[in-house]
Amino acid sequence: MTDSPTPPARQYHLDWLRIAAFGLLVPYHVGMYYVSWDWHIKSPQWHTALEPWMMLSSPWRMDLLFIVSGAATALMLGSGRSPSFAWLRQRSARLLLPLLLGMLVIVPPQSWLEVQRRYGYAGSYLDFIPLYLRGGGSGFCDAVHGCLVLPTWNHLWYLPYLFAYTLLLWGALRWRPGLLHGIAQGCARALAGPRLLWLPLALLFAWRLLMARRFPATHALLDDWFLHGQYLAMFAFGAALAQADSLAQDAQRWRWWALLSAGAGWLALQGLLMSGAGWPWLRGLAFSVLQWGALVAAIGFARRHWNVDHPWRKPLAEAVFPLYLLHQTLIILLAHALLPRALPFGAEAPLLVAATFALGWLGYRLALRSGPLRVGFGLKPAAAARDARRTAATRRA
Numbered sequence: 001m002t003d004s005p006t007p008p009a010r011q012y013h014l015d016w017l018r019i020a021a022f023g024l025l026v027p028y029h030v031g032m033y034y035v036s037w038d039w040h041i042k043s044p045q046w047h048t049a050l051e052p053w054m055m056l057s058s059p060w061r062m063d064l065l066f067i068v069s070g071a072a073t074a075l076m077l078g079s080g081r082s083p084s085f086a087w088l089r090q091r092s093a094r095l096l097l098p099l100l101l102g103m104l105v106i107v108p109p110q111s112w113l114e115v116q117r118r119y120g121y122a123g124s125y126l127d128f129i130p131l132y133l134r135g136g137g138s139g140f141c142d143a144v145h146g147c148l149v150l151p152t153w154n155h156l157w158y159l160p161y162l163f164a165y166t167l168l169l170w171g172a173l174r175w176r177p178g179l180l181h182g183i184a185q186g187c188a189r190a191l192a193g194p195r196l197l198w199l200p201l202a203l204l205f206a207w208r209l210l211m212a213r214r215f216p217a218t219h220a221l222l223d224d225w226f227l228h229g230q231y232l233a234m235f236a237f238g239a240a241l242a243q244a245d246s247l248a249q250d251a252q253r254w255r256w257w258a259l260l261s262a263g264a265g266w267l268a269l270q271g272l273l274m275s276g277a278g279w280p281w282l283r284g285l286a287f288s289v290l291q292w293g294a295l296v297a298a299i300g301f302a303r304r305h306w307n308v309d310h311p312w313r314k315p316l317a318e319a320v321f322p323l324y325l326l327h328q329t330l331i332i333l334l335a336h337a338l339l340p341r342a343l344p345f346g347a348e349a350p351l352l353v354a355a356t357f358a359l360g361w362l363g364y365r366l367a368l369r370s371g372p373l374r375v376g377f378g379l380k381p382a383a384a385a386r387d388a389r390r391t392a393a394t395r396r397a
Contacts, residue, residue, distance in 0.1 A: 011075070011242065015317045016306035017298060018068040022320035024061050026327050026360075028054060029155070030352045033335050034345065038145070040114045040154070041332055047345055052270050059291040062158070063234045064298060069162050070238025073169060074180060082177040083170050091166055094378050099159040101376040102325055107154045108132050110332050115140045115148065155328040157219035161228075164221070165235040183236070184243035196250045196296060197257060200237070204230065205288040209281060234295075241299070248303045255300025258293045265290030322367055322377040323360035330356045 031054050032039040034047040076091075077083050112128045115121035119140045121128065131139075132150050141147035153160065172179050191199060211226040218224045241247045251258070268286040272279070334355050338348055367373040374381060 010309075011071070011248075011307070012309050012313065013248070013299075013302040013307040014068055014071050014075075014242070015313055017064065017302045018072070019313075019316045019320055020298075020302075021061065021064045021068055022324050024057055025155075025324060026331070026356050027353050028057060028061065029328055029331050030349055030356070033331065033352070034349065040110055040328075041117045041335065043335065043345075043348075044339075045345055055269065055290075056266055057294075059287050060294040060298075063230070063291065063295055065158065066162070066165075066231045066234040067238035067241065067295065067299070070165070070169075070235035070240075071242035072238075073166055073235075074239035074242040077169070077173060077180070083173050088167075088170050091170075092163065093375065095159050095163045095166070097375055098321070098325055098378040099153060099156055099163075102156045102159075103151050103153050104133075106325055106329050107152060107156065110154055110329050111148070111150060111152060113332055113336050118142070118145060119148070156325070157221070158324075160221050161231060162235075165232055168232075169235075169239065180239060181243055184240040184247075187237065187240040188244040188246045191247060192250065194254065194257075196247070197254055197261065197293075201288055201292040203233075204292055205285055208284045208288060212284070248299060251296050251300035252303045253300070255297050255304065258296035258300060260293075262290050262293030262297055265293055318379065319361060319364040322364040322379070323357070325377060326360050326363045327356050330359050334359075 029039075031050050033041065034043050034045065035051050035054065036046060036048050037051070073091075077087070108129060109125070111132055112121075112125050115128070119142060121140065123131075135151055139147075140150075169180070207226070207229055211229060215224065215226040217227050219227070265286050265288070269283060269290060272283050272286060277283075331352055334352055338351070343351070364377070367377040367379055371382065
């Protein structure tokens, strides 16, 4: 089995997967406000009935982000040539400047409301900012939640993780320019046919058994070994997916079986959680079946039905990164503002989802019109965007 070393110029289904993966973040994090799982602020009205439905996406939604990020990175780097330092500088700016803006401007309102609601802090936002920026021991501690580490990247943890994996891939291709294509071909051979359904699942399950309890998730970058093993593997799989179309072809071929296995994994997981069965390994197996089945199904159905262009694709693909930066702060601020109104869940939750999407879109449109904000929100500089449009128009002509 071989693939051409030059993949298609645009794999539209990967764009649509990226849009869908980031779009899932908004309803999921709105749900986190209402369920019993720990989050930054909590609604006084809990709706634990949401939890089984949130478990439909919880095991795999971040994995999908790293898969599409790995694919996008591989497509940007190309195949068979050594990547330049100029590319690394540009990519670093696109990831690290938004992280810096987020930690200094976007995330602090989340932490301020969190210390108010969780630790009883009574100071104003202006009083809180010096405490936030000073770092070290924040003094915000309790027996239940421990101490809040400040400053923090909260939901923006994905950016330093993605930068670390991008740096690893860039360094590997500097050392051996043809490595990516070789890995893609090896991955395509190893996962050919039904092996795509069960071999990664077995590896995910084994990794979970070995590492999940020893290294619980922290999102702190330096000590998160269980998640690094998982997310780096997903990033690498995405890079191979972009270079070896046979992987996507197999995902399309086996998509219904993958969807069926994901559904079975979800049902088994819910049954085990409801029964309180004391078999952690069995819950881990059900989790892994749901996790990998959903990912293969998502890739397969996207390639079958979404591998087409549309006028909305480009603006939506561009808007999802500003939305990602803003969405959690918007949800928390909106939820806090709506708290005195005591709206019923059926009105409040949809309002939070709709308002977050609307304000996120507004933030994207404002960033488009500002040079500094474009860079801070991870958008291409205006000149680079114009060049990309001219290149695309030339190709169509």
